Amino acid sequence: MNIVVQKFGGTSVRNLECQCQVMQKVLRPYREGNKVIVVLSAMSGETNRLLSLACEWAECPDPAEADSMVSTGEQISCALFAMLLKQQGVNCRSVLGFQAPVRTNDAFGKARITAIDSESLMNMLQEYDILVVAGFQGVTGDNRITTLGRGGSDTSAVALAAALDADVCEIYTDVPGVFTTDPNMCTDARKIDRIAYDEMLEMASMGAKVLQIRSVEFAKKYNVTVHVRSTFSDEQGTIVTQEDETMESVLVSGIAYDKDQAQITLVHVMDKPGVSAQIFSPLAEKKILVDMIVQNPSKDGKTDMTFTIPRADVKQTINTLEKLKYEIGYEELTSDLNVSKVSIIGVGMRNHSGVASRAFRALADENINILMISTSEIKVTCLIEDKYTELAVRTLHEAFQLDKGPVEKP
Amino acid sequence: MNIVVQKFGGTSVRNLECQCQVMQKVLRPYREGNKVIVVLSAMSGETNRLLSLACEWAECPDPAEADSMVSTGEQISCALFAMLLKQQGVNCRSVLGFQAPVRTNDAFGKARITAIDSESLMNMLQEYDILVVAGFQGVTGDNRITTLGRGGSDTSAVALAAALDADVCEIYTDVPGVFTTDPNMCTDARKIDRIAYDEMLEMASMGAKVLQIRSVEFAKKYNVTVHVRSTFSDEQGTIVTQEDETMESVLVSGIAYDKDQAQITLVHVMDKPGVSAQIFSPLAEKKILVDMIVQNPSKDGKTDMTFTIPRADVKQTINTLEKLKYEIGYEELTSDLNVSKVSIIGVGMRNHSGVASRAFRALADENINILMISTSEIKVTCLIEDKYTELAVRTLHEAFQLDKGPVEKP
Numbered sequence: 058m059n060i061v062v063q064k065f066g067g068t069s070v071r072n073l074e075c076q077c078q079v080m081q082k083v084l085r086p087y088r089e090g091n092k093v094i095v096v097l098s099a100m101s102g103e104t105n106r107l108l109s110l111a112c113e114w115a116e117c118p119d120p121a122e123a124d125s126m127v128s129t130g131e132q133i134s135c136a137l138f139a140m141l142l143k144q145q146g147v148n149c150r151s152v153l154g155f156q157a158p159v160r161t162n163d164a165f166g167k168a169r170i171t172a173i174d175s176e177s178l179m180n181m182l183q184e185y186d187i188l189v190v191a192g193f194q195g196v197t198g199d200n201r202i203t204t205l206g207r208g209g210s211d212t213s214a215v216a217l218a219a220a221l222d223a224d225v226c227e228i229y230t231d232v233p234g235v236f237t238t239d240p241n242m243c244t245d246a247r248k249i250d251r252i253a254y255d256e257m258l259e260m261a262s263m264g265a266k267v268l269q270i271r272s273v274e275f276a277k278k279y280n281v282t283v284h285v286r287s288t289f290s291d292e293q294g295t296i297v298t299q300e301d302e303t304m305e306s307v308l309v310s311g312i313a314y315d316k317d318q319a320q321i322t323l324v325h326v327m328d329k330p331g332v333s334a335q336i337f338s339p340l341a342e343k344k345i346l347v348d349m350i351v352q353n354p355s356k357d358g359k360t361d362m363t364f365t366i367p368r369a370d371v372k373q374t375i376n377t378l379e380k381l382k383y384e385i386g387y388e389e390l391t392s393d394l395n396v397s398k399v400s401i402i403g404v405g406m407r408n409h410s411g412v413a414s415r416a417f418r419a420l421a422d423e424n425i426n427i428l429m430i431s432t433s434e435i436k437v438t439c440l441i442e443d444k445y446t447e448l449a450v451r452t453l454h455e456a457f458q459l460d461k462g463p464v465e466k467p
Numbered sequence: 468m469n470i471v472v473q474k475f476g477g478t479s480v481r482n483l484e485c486q487c488q489v490m491q492k493v494l495r496p497y498r499e500g501n502k503v504i505v506v507l508s509a510m511s512g513e514t515n516r517l518l519s520l521a522c523e524w525a526e527c528p529d530p531a532e533a534d535s536m537v538s539t540g541e542q543i544s545c546a547l548f549a550m551l552l553k554q555q556g557v558n559c560r561s562v563l564g565f566q567a568p569v570r571t572n573d574a575f576g577k578a579r580i581t582a583i584d585s586e587s588l589m590n591m592l593q594e595y596d597i598l599v600v601a602g603f604q605g606v607t608g609d610n611r612i613t614t615l616g617r618g619g620s621d622t623s624a625v626a627l628a629a630a631l632d633a634d635v636c637e638i639y640t641d642v643p644g645v646f647t648t649d650p651n652m653c654t655d656a657r658k659i660d661r662i663a664y665d666e667m668l669e670m671a672s673m674g675a676k677v678l679q680i681r682s683v684e685f686a687k688k689y690n691v692t693v694h695v696r697s698t699f700s701d702e703q704g705t706i707v708t709q710e711d712e713t714m715e716s717v718l719v720s721g722i723a724y725d726k727d728q729a730q731i732t733l734v735h736v737m738d739k740p741g742v743s744a745q746i747f748s749p750l751a752e753k754k755i756l757v758d759m760i761v762q763n764p765s766k767d768g769k770t771d772m773t774f775t776i777p778r779a780d781v782k783q784t785i786n787t788l789e790k791l792k793y794e795i796g797y798e799e800l801t802s803d804l805n806v807s808k809v810s811i812i813g814v815g816m817r818n819h820s821g822v823a824s825r826a827f828r829a830l831a832d833e834n835i836n837i838l839m840i841s842t843s844e845i846k847v848t849c850l851i852e853d854k855y856t857e858l859a860v861r862t863l864h865e866a867f868q869l870d871k872g873p874v875e876k877p
Contacts, residue, residue, distance in 0.1 A: 073524060107543070114483060115550040122553070125561055126546035129539035133517070136536035140525040143532070151535055155565055156610050200566050 058182065060223040061086040062094045064192060064214035067101030068231045069288040070134045079288060080141055082229065083187065087147065092182045094221065096192040096214040097138060099130025120165035124194075125202045128154065131191035131210075139189045149187035152178075154194035154202060159213065161195035161203045168195055168203035170212065170275075173220035182221075190217060208269030215272045219279035226281050228268060229288040234295035235260065235267050237459040238312040243451045245460035249310060250293070253300035256310045259402045259436050273297065300404050308412060309403040309457040312450050316443055318348075319371045320393040320428065323362045323378070327386035328355040335385050336362060339377050345370045349398075349431045349440060362387075363429060365440060368394055396428060397443035401453055404435050413437045419456035425449050468592065470633040471496040472504045474602060474624035477511030478641045479698040480544045489698060490551055492639065493597065497557065502592045504631065506602040506624040507548055509540025530575035534604075535612045538564065541601035541620075549599045559597035562588075564604035564612060569623065571605035571613045578605055578613035580622065580685075583630035592631075600627060618679030625682045629689035636691050638678060639698040644705035645670065645677050647869040648722040653861045655870035659720060660703070663710035666720045669812040669846050683707065710814050718822060719813040719867040722860050726807040726853055728758075729781045730838065733772045733788070735798035738765040745795050746772060749787050755780045759808075759841045759850060772797075773839060775850060778804055806838060807853035811863055814845050823847045829866035835859050 063086070065079050079095075087093050107127045111118040135151040142149045154161075157178055161168035181188055192210025195203045205212055211228055218226035232240075233248055235257065240246040252260070254277035261270040267285055276283050276297060286294025304310075326332055333352075340347055350364040366374055371392055378390055406412040413430075416437055420427060425448065429440035441449055454460065473496070475489050489505075497503050517537045521528040545561040552559045564571075567588055571578035591598055602620025605613045615622055621638055628636035642650075643658055645667065650656040662670070664687035671680040677695055686693050686707060696704025714720075736742055743762075750757055760774040776784055781802055788800055816822040823840075826847055830837060835858065839850035851859055864870065 076524075110543075111547065111550060114486075114547045115554045117554075118550045119553045122546040122549045122561055125563070126543050129542050132539050132542075133520075133536050136532040137521065137524045139532045140521060140528045143529045144525045144527075150611075151532055153535070153612075201560075202563075 058179075059091045060094060060182070060218075060221050061091045062096065062214050062218040062221070062223045062226040063229060064096040064210055064227065065098065065229045065288060066210065066231070067098040067103070069229055070097055070099075070138065071101045075288075076138055076141055079138070079229070080145070082288065083142070084145070084147075087187055091224075093187045094178075094214075094217055094223065095138065095187060095189045096210055096217060097131060097134045097189060098192050098210040100134050103130040103133070121201055124165045124168075124204045127204055128191070128194040128202045131193055135189045135191045142187055142189070147187055148185050149189060150181070150185050151189045151191070152181065153191045155196040155200060157190065159195040159216070161197060161205070163197045163201065163203065165201075165203055167206035168197075169271075170195060170205070170216045173216055175220040178217070178221060206271075208266075208272070211269040211272035212275055215275045215279075215281050215283060218281045219275065223281075225284055226276070227284045227286060228272075229286060230267060231288065232267060233287040233290060233292060234285050235297070235311070237310070238450055238454050239314070242314075242447050243312075243454050245451075245454060247460055247462070249295050251296045251298060251304060252310055253304050253404045254297060255300065255435055256304075256402050256404055257297045259400065259433075260311055260313050268297070305405050305407070307403060308405040308409060309401050309459065310405075311402050312453045312457075312459065313400045313402060314397060314446055314450050316397040316446055317368050318365050318396050318398050318440070318443075319368045320363060320365050320396045320440065321371075321374055321378075322391045322393075323385070323387040323389075324391065325359045325388035326362050328358055328360040329386075332385065333362075335381065336378065337364075339381060340366075340374060343370075343373055343377060345374055345377075349429050349438065351429050365396070365398070365429070395443050396440050397446045398438050398440055399446065399449045399453065400436050400438040401457065402436050406437070407434050415456060416453055419452050420449060423448055423452050425452070469501045470504060470592070470628075470631050471501045472506065472624050472628040472631070472633045472636040473639060474506040474620055474637065475508065475639045475698060476620065476641070477508040477513070479639055480507055480509075480548065481511045485698075486548055486551055489548070489639070490555070492698065493552070494555070494557075497597055501634075503597045504588075504624075504627055504633065505548065505597060505599045506620055506627060507541060507544045507599060508602050508620040510544050513540040513543070531573075531611055534575045534578075534614045537614055538601070538604040538612045541603055545599045545601045552597060552599070557597055558595050559599060560591070560595050561599045561601070562591065563601045565606040565610060567600065569605040569626070571607060571615070573607045573611065573613065575613055577616035578607075579681075580605060580615070580626045583626055585630040588627075588631060615681075618676075618682070621679040621682035622685055625685045625689075625691050625693060628691045629685065633691075635694055636686070637694045637696060638682075639696060640677060641698065642677060643697040643700060643702060644695050645707070645721070647720070648860055648864050649724070652724075652857050653722075653864050655861075655864060657870055657872070659705050661706045661708060661714060662720055663714050663814045664707060665710065665845055666714075666812050666814055667707045669810065669843075670721055670723050678707070715815050715817070717813060718815040718819060719811050719869065720815075721812050722863045722867075722869065723810045723812055724807060724856055724860055726856055727778050728775050728806050728808050728850070728853075729778045730773060730775050730803040730806045730850065731781070731784055731788075732801045732803075733795070733797040733799075734801065735769045736772050737796035738768055738770040739796075742795065743772075745791070746788070747774075749791060750776075750784060753780075753783055753787060755784055755787075759839050759848065761839050775806070775808070775839070805853050806850050807856045808848050808850055809856065809859045809863065810846050810848040811867065812846050816847070817844050825866060826863055829862050830859060833858055833862050835862070
């Protein structure tokens with residue numbers, strides 16, 4: 058049995074016309090003799106409508122009840138789509154989270170898939186040619202409905218593809234694929250044909266919203282080949298897959314950025330053992346995601362400690378650290394909200410050293426000052442003043458000739 | 468464990484304000500130490516909205532998919548109501564058809580409850596003080612969502628009360644109870660304090676929309692005392708219960724009517740054995756509900772056959788019978804759409820003969836011609852010209868002094 062998984066987002070199913078277009082995509086592999094699993098999101102706007110209704114009813118809506126309510130969005134889009142297919146004479150049915158079942162833990166609102174009953178789904182595939190599966194939702198061990206968090210339908214699709222050993226998992230979206238950088242920021246941005254899971258993870262974590270980050274982790278873990286492509290055209294999109302030699306021969310795959318950053322500096326911190334823990338443990342407890350951390354070389358037993366956090370967490374961070382001023386022992390806390398991160402990403406830089414310096418030179422040539430630097434095996438990130446974000450992205454995109462197709466190693 | 472079942476319809480949960488009012492009703496038995504099962508309908512208008520959406524998508528929406536879609540109405544109202552209660556600190560949860568589970572057959576759109584897992588619900592009642600159960604919905608043996616048909620939430624409530632051996636099943640509605648007749652038609656209509664299941668069945672089948680007829684059958688079968696009352700006041704409503712002596716001492720309980728009727732006459736039918744079967748079997752096959760049937764005394768081996776059907780089925784009935792004209796052997800088919808039924812209902816008339824004649828006399832006094840008559844143990848029905856419906860209802864209501872409280876037998 059050849060199985061194709063296709064996932065369509067809220068924009069793609071938002072009305073009858075769009076669903077008819079989606080149907081054409083679905084009927085193609087079906088007519089080629091494949092069994093098709095169609096994973097759908099709620100019609101766009103519906104999830105937000107339901108959440109705001111919940112917020113009218115209660116200040117802090119009970120998360121389990123909110124999930125039961127919000128999951129109706131996918132329930133409706135799946136039923137409607139199955140009706141459309143049935144009318145075409147297709148032997149199909151809708152499958153909700155509890156019907157598959159897609160088991161999750163009980164972290165309502167951001168549940169994680171723990172198991173998918175592939176036997177039950179395989180039985181359904183014996184009986185039906187197309188299953189229209191509700192994305193974004195699952196069910197706990199004791200049958201309470203859960204949702205997987207924003208963009209969770211991507212994860213549903215990848216998890217189903219993994220469980221059913223599908224030939225391919227196509228994620229349809231409103232863009233043609235994954236780009237070398239944000240096309241809204243850089244008109245030279247080019248669609249990437251193939252990208253490694255790790256690169257995609259870095260792109261995704263920097264705000265490239267094409268794929269939910271968790272779905273990429275899932276795909277990597279279970280080695281599911283994901284094809285990101287457009288609902289509104291037939292062109293090939295981007296294949297997200299295992300790293301291979303061709304990919305390694307490419308130096309840089311893309312430029313990502315994140316404007317939602319703030320920089321915090323603790324001035325003249327006592328440079329004593331355990332001070333980092335004193336600073337960052339309380340922030341971790343508050344679930345504040347600290348990213349780049351730089352500690353200046355110590356001078357007279359004192360040091361400056363600088364780090365970045367999401368902009369939304371600035372107030373809470375300042376509050377938390379000011380309460381601990383004497384305990385930690387710092388002189389002053391400064392914050393800067395006008396910063397952003399720009400990253401160069403590529404598995405090819407793993408065994409190549411020239412990438413960082415080439416990037417620094419390109420930024421320097423445009424007089425863009427680098428406030429902080431952090432590097433990983435496949436990424437170089439620079440913190441810069443946020444007014445330079447667009448310029449930096451375009452500069453780096455050009456420096457690595459991403460507009461000209463994959464940059465081979467020199 | 469004392470269990471109270473309360474059911475609220477769509478009007479009662481249509482917005483936040485109404486749900487807050489409902490909450491007060493629910494909190495009363497809860498504060499008295501009872502466990503409460505709250506059965507809710509969808510917010511009013513929602514079921515129709517979903518059905519018309521389905522009809523946009525498909526000419527004949529697949530009934531299983533339509534059920535999955537329409538059931539979201541109750542899913543949402545239950546989640547919202549549970550949020551409200553939770554916010555008051557009540558230990559509660561929503562329970563969907565598949566979670567209870569309420570098992571049904573697979574007659575999608577008009578499913579019948581086959582079993583309710585009382586053990587599973589009792590376990591939930593150990594853990595929670597209030598269960599907010601979705602009315603109108605159930606689940607088949609293989610976990611597909613079903614709905615019970617219009618007004619099915621009443622049946623859900625009664626079935627739950629039966630399964631859990633509840634002390635009372637309160638059906639809250641937008642009227643104060645069951646009336647001696649339609650108050651919109653007769654200003655003297657009076658709320659009935661107690662009514663027998665059989666009387667209620669007759670009232671319900673004649674279009675008194677306070678209770679769904681199936682729920683009354685269910686209540687009768689499992690001997691569940693139902694209290695029909697208003698969401699918007701605290702006054703006692705109508706108790707629907709087993710017949711008792713007090714009831715039998717009352718001659719007539721109410722006057723019902725049904726304007727949705729048509730009369731069909733086959734003129735000069737060959738009066739031969741089996742002719743009735745020849746006429747009515749094909750109609751039964753088409754699920755046309757034939758009600759009153761009158762066969763005139765035979766003359767020259769021929770007779771006239773007159774019967775009533777719902778007005779919506781007139782075309783289909785005529786088509787069906789015209790095709791069989793020569794087979795049946797009748798001369799002419801006439802139809803009359805301007806008729807309606809008026810009924811006098813009461814268990815007390817079982818062993819009393821004067822009711823029918825008193826009714827006929829009253830109608831005659833107003834020059835209302837009776838086209839057909841049918842009687843049962845507890846009902847006398849007259850078919851009349853429909854322009855006289857209101858007058859007939861008021862006349863009969865007055866003739867049996869229903870405005871003056873229960874009419875004792877003479």
